[in-house]
Amino acid sequence: MCGICCVVSLSVQHTVGGFFKDDLLCNLRRRGPNSSQHLIKTVSDLSYQCLFSGHILHLRGLMTPQPLTDIDNNVFLWNGEVFNGIHIGTVENDTQVMFHHLSSCSSESDILSLFSSVQGPWSFIYYQASRHYLWFGRDYFGRRSLLWQFNNELDRALCLSSVSALSDSDNQWQEVPASGIYKIDLKACAISESLVLILYPWKYHSRENAIEETFLSGLDQISKDLPAYVSLTMSESKLSLITPVVPLNRTVPETSVDSHCPNITNSLVTVEDLHGFLAEEHKKKLVHQLIDVLSEAVKRRVLYLFRDTDELTGEILSISTKKAHVAILFSGGIDSMLIATLADRHIPSEEPIDLLNVAFMIKEQTKQSKQKKQHELHSCQECFKKLDTTLVDNLSRFNVPDRITGRAGLEELETINPSRTWNFVEINVTLEELKRMRQQRISHLVYPLDTVLDDSIGCAVWFASRGEGFITTQGDVKPYKSSAKVVLTGIGADEQLAGYSRHRVCFRKYGLDGLNKELGMELARISSRNLGRDDRIIGDHGKEARFPFLDEDVVSFLNSLPVSEKADLTLPRGIGEKLLLRLAAKELGLTASAILPKRAMQFGTRIAKMENSSEKASDKCSRLQSVSVD
Structure with missing residues (x-):
């Protein structure tokens, strides 16, 4: 994972470095703490100049400082992971492999073919010196952040960056849309003194009886x-x-499908209710197909990282076995539980796994409510009986729903693999710390998004991925900071299932046809609603976000199924939504977590109740506006 930045100016009268402010450099270095380099290219006869800045978080292979250059003066900045598609x-x-392939491309179609082949998250900037082209873009889902800012005052400059910075001008940062990849002909733009962005969009591969669809x-x-002075045109x-996933199957059964569990009611949902579905051969086959493809996606994301291995034998050195290399954003819900269970299959058995569980302080409670919360605290974690009363009372202020289900989930995982060290990291956030860190760090990372929901999720994910809290071992509470550079998150499960x-x-109003339309829209907008923000938030700690549910093979498998195979919303909460995923969890040995109803992060962590509970999620957040960068 990297922080990448490029500044382009259609003039050589002023140094391009004037656009590259110290706070932007600081924010980029936080993403890439292992190496930082800059390179300036000035083409005097064509009156343009470019600054390239690369900041590296070392995760795989040999350390490769960026920007990369070759004998033809091409320049490459890469913030991505190749998990499949290219060896x-x-x-x-x-980074080196991608640059080698790019340098070998002799045409535009070669470049497009290369990026069509890559499976994994990426954003990139590539200067093709021989043609004076600047290429850039994000992957199909927009799993890596890339922003752009235009500045007409500084000789019509363009800045591309993984993260923004405070600005005292009217020039807004915006997310580069993940609609395709872009090309700028710097020679032509310098002559015309205008910027023309040429878009090469994603399209589904045409085949018989399929409709070619363009994502614009x-x-x-x-x-x-x-x-x-900036225009956007199609090539x-x-x-x-070519899109890396198959189109969404919008097939709707001609007749309604009878539920295998017609007697389920909201008050009677149990793990045993899943047995009826698994008794059907077809359903069980789909469940095992999902387990296989999701397990492989998790495997790629937990093994493709540097573990201090011996370069000759490939064996893991003993020192690395005592610390966690992988962490999971963990609520104890179905998504994070399934990821943890599959990660346990592939991470070396002697290596701990960090389960990052965040909670925001609950407001003062009534005596009756306080007693109830303390009872829940004691019933969820036996070891807390050994703690002194004052500590228990303080900890109960963070006994939010996600903390309770997180502890219960930990017990399930310890039952599945008692030999694994599961570090359940309790991350407690007070109102004072929330306000301080929002102003110092989080606001500019959430930007250019600005809603109450963006603030809530952005803050929760920032504190969780920082990984600073405490763990409890045999009744002993001790401070703990996660050493993991890779953070797995379950985003993408709800959107697809x-x-x-x-x-x-939507289903109640418009049936399966309406639900299909809604699910199709979910993935189409996930880059702008979620992923750029989450990448900036997690990357701020020098960690890399990885999304198993958005693995291309996982998405293609789920897209290939009609919605009736993935969910049954005639069934109550806790079983009908994400039904196929719940069946997979049951098949993997999970119990209570398999039937936990969906609970949004902002409510599970209680951040939504901390400051202004009367706000709507879609409202513009005044707390972000007061320290925004515009």
Whole structure:
């Protein structure tokens, strides 16, 4: 994972470094703490100059400082992971492999073919010196952040960066839309003194009886938000990238499918209710297909990282076995439990796994409510009986729903593999610390998103991924800071398997056809609603976010199934939504967590109740606005 940045100026009269502020450099270095380098390219005869800045978090292969250059003066910045599609040797660095492939491309179609082949998250910037082209873009789902900012005052400059910085001008940062990859002909732009962005969009591969679909979501809106001297056009060659996933199966059964558990009611949902579904051969086959493809996705994400291995034998050195290399954003819910269970299959048995569980302080409670919360605390974690009364009372202020289900989930995991060291990291956040860190760090990472929901999730994920809290071992509470550089998150499960409450509302109003439309929209907008923000938030700690549910093979498998195979929203909460995932959890040996109803992070961690509980999620957040960068 890296922090990458490129500044382009269509003039050589002023140094391009003037656009590269200290606070931007600081924010980029936090993402890439292992190496920082800069390179300036000035083409005097064509009157343009470029600054390239690369900041590396070393995760795989040999350390490879960026920006990379070659004998042809090409320049490459890469913030990504190649998990499949292009061969990467066990000791190779994917940045070097990608640059080698790019340098060998002789045409635009070669470049598009290369990026169509890559499976994994990425954003990149590539200067093709021979043609004076600047290429850049994000992967199909937008799993890596890339922002752009235009500055007409500084000789019509463009800045591309993984993360933004405070600005005292009117120039807004915006997320580069994950609609395809972009090209700028710097030679032509320098002559015309204007910026023209050429888009090569994602398209589904045409095949018999399939409709070719172009993802140009929000293209008109993008153009409208650009300055007058910047234009966005489609490639005249009509070339495009091929999407790495299959189209969504929108098939709807002609007749309603009878539930295998017709007697389930909201008050009677149990783990045993899942048995009826697993008794059907077809359903059980789908469950095992999901387990296989998701297990492989998790495997790629927990093994593709540097573990201090012996370069000759490949054996893991003993020193690395005492610390965690992988952490999981962990609520004890179905998504994080399934990821933890599958990670346990592939991470070396002697290596701990960090379970990051965040809680925001509960407001003062009534005596009756306080007694109830203390009872829940004691019943969820036996070891707390050994703690002194004052500590228990203090900890009960953080006994939010996600803490309770997290502890219960820990017990399930310890039952499945008691020999594994599971570090359940309790991360407790007070109102004072929330306000302080929002102003110091979080606000500019959430930006350019600005809603109450973005603030809640952004803050919760920032504190969770920082990994600073305490762990309890045999009754002893001690401070703990996660050493893991890789953070697994369950985002993408709800979007594909109808996990949100809005999916039930949609299903009640419009049936399966409406639900299909809603699910199709979920993945189309996940880059702009979630992933860029989460990448910036987690990356701020020098850690890399990895998303198993958004692995291309997982998405293709789920997209290939009709919605009726993935969820049954005629069934109550805790079983009907994400039904296929719940069956997989049951098959893997999980128990109570398999039937936990979906609970949004902002409510499970109680951040939504901390400051202004009357706000709506879609409202603009005044707390972000007061320290925003515009």
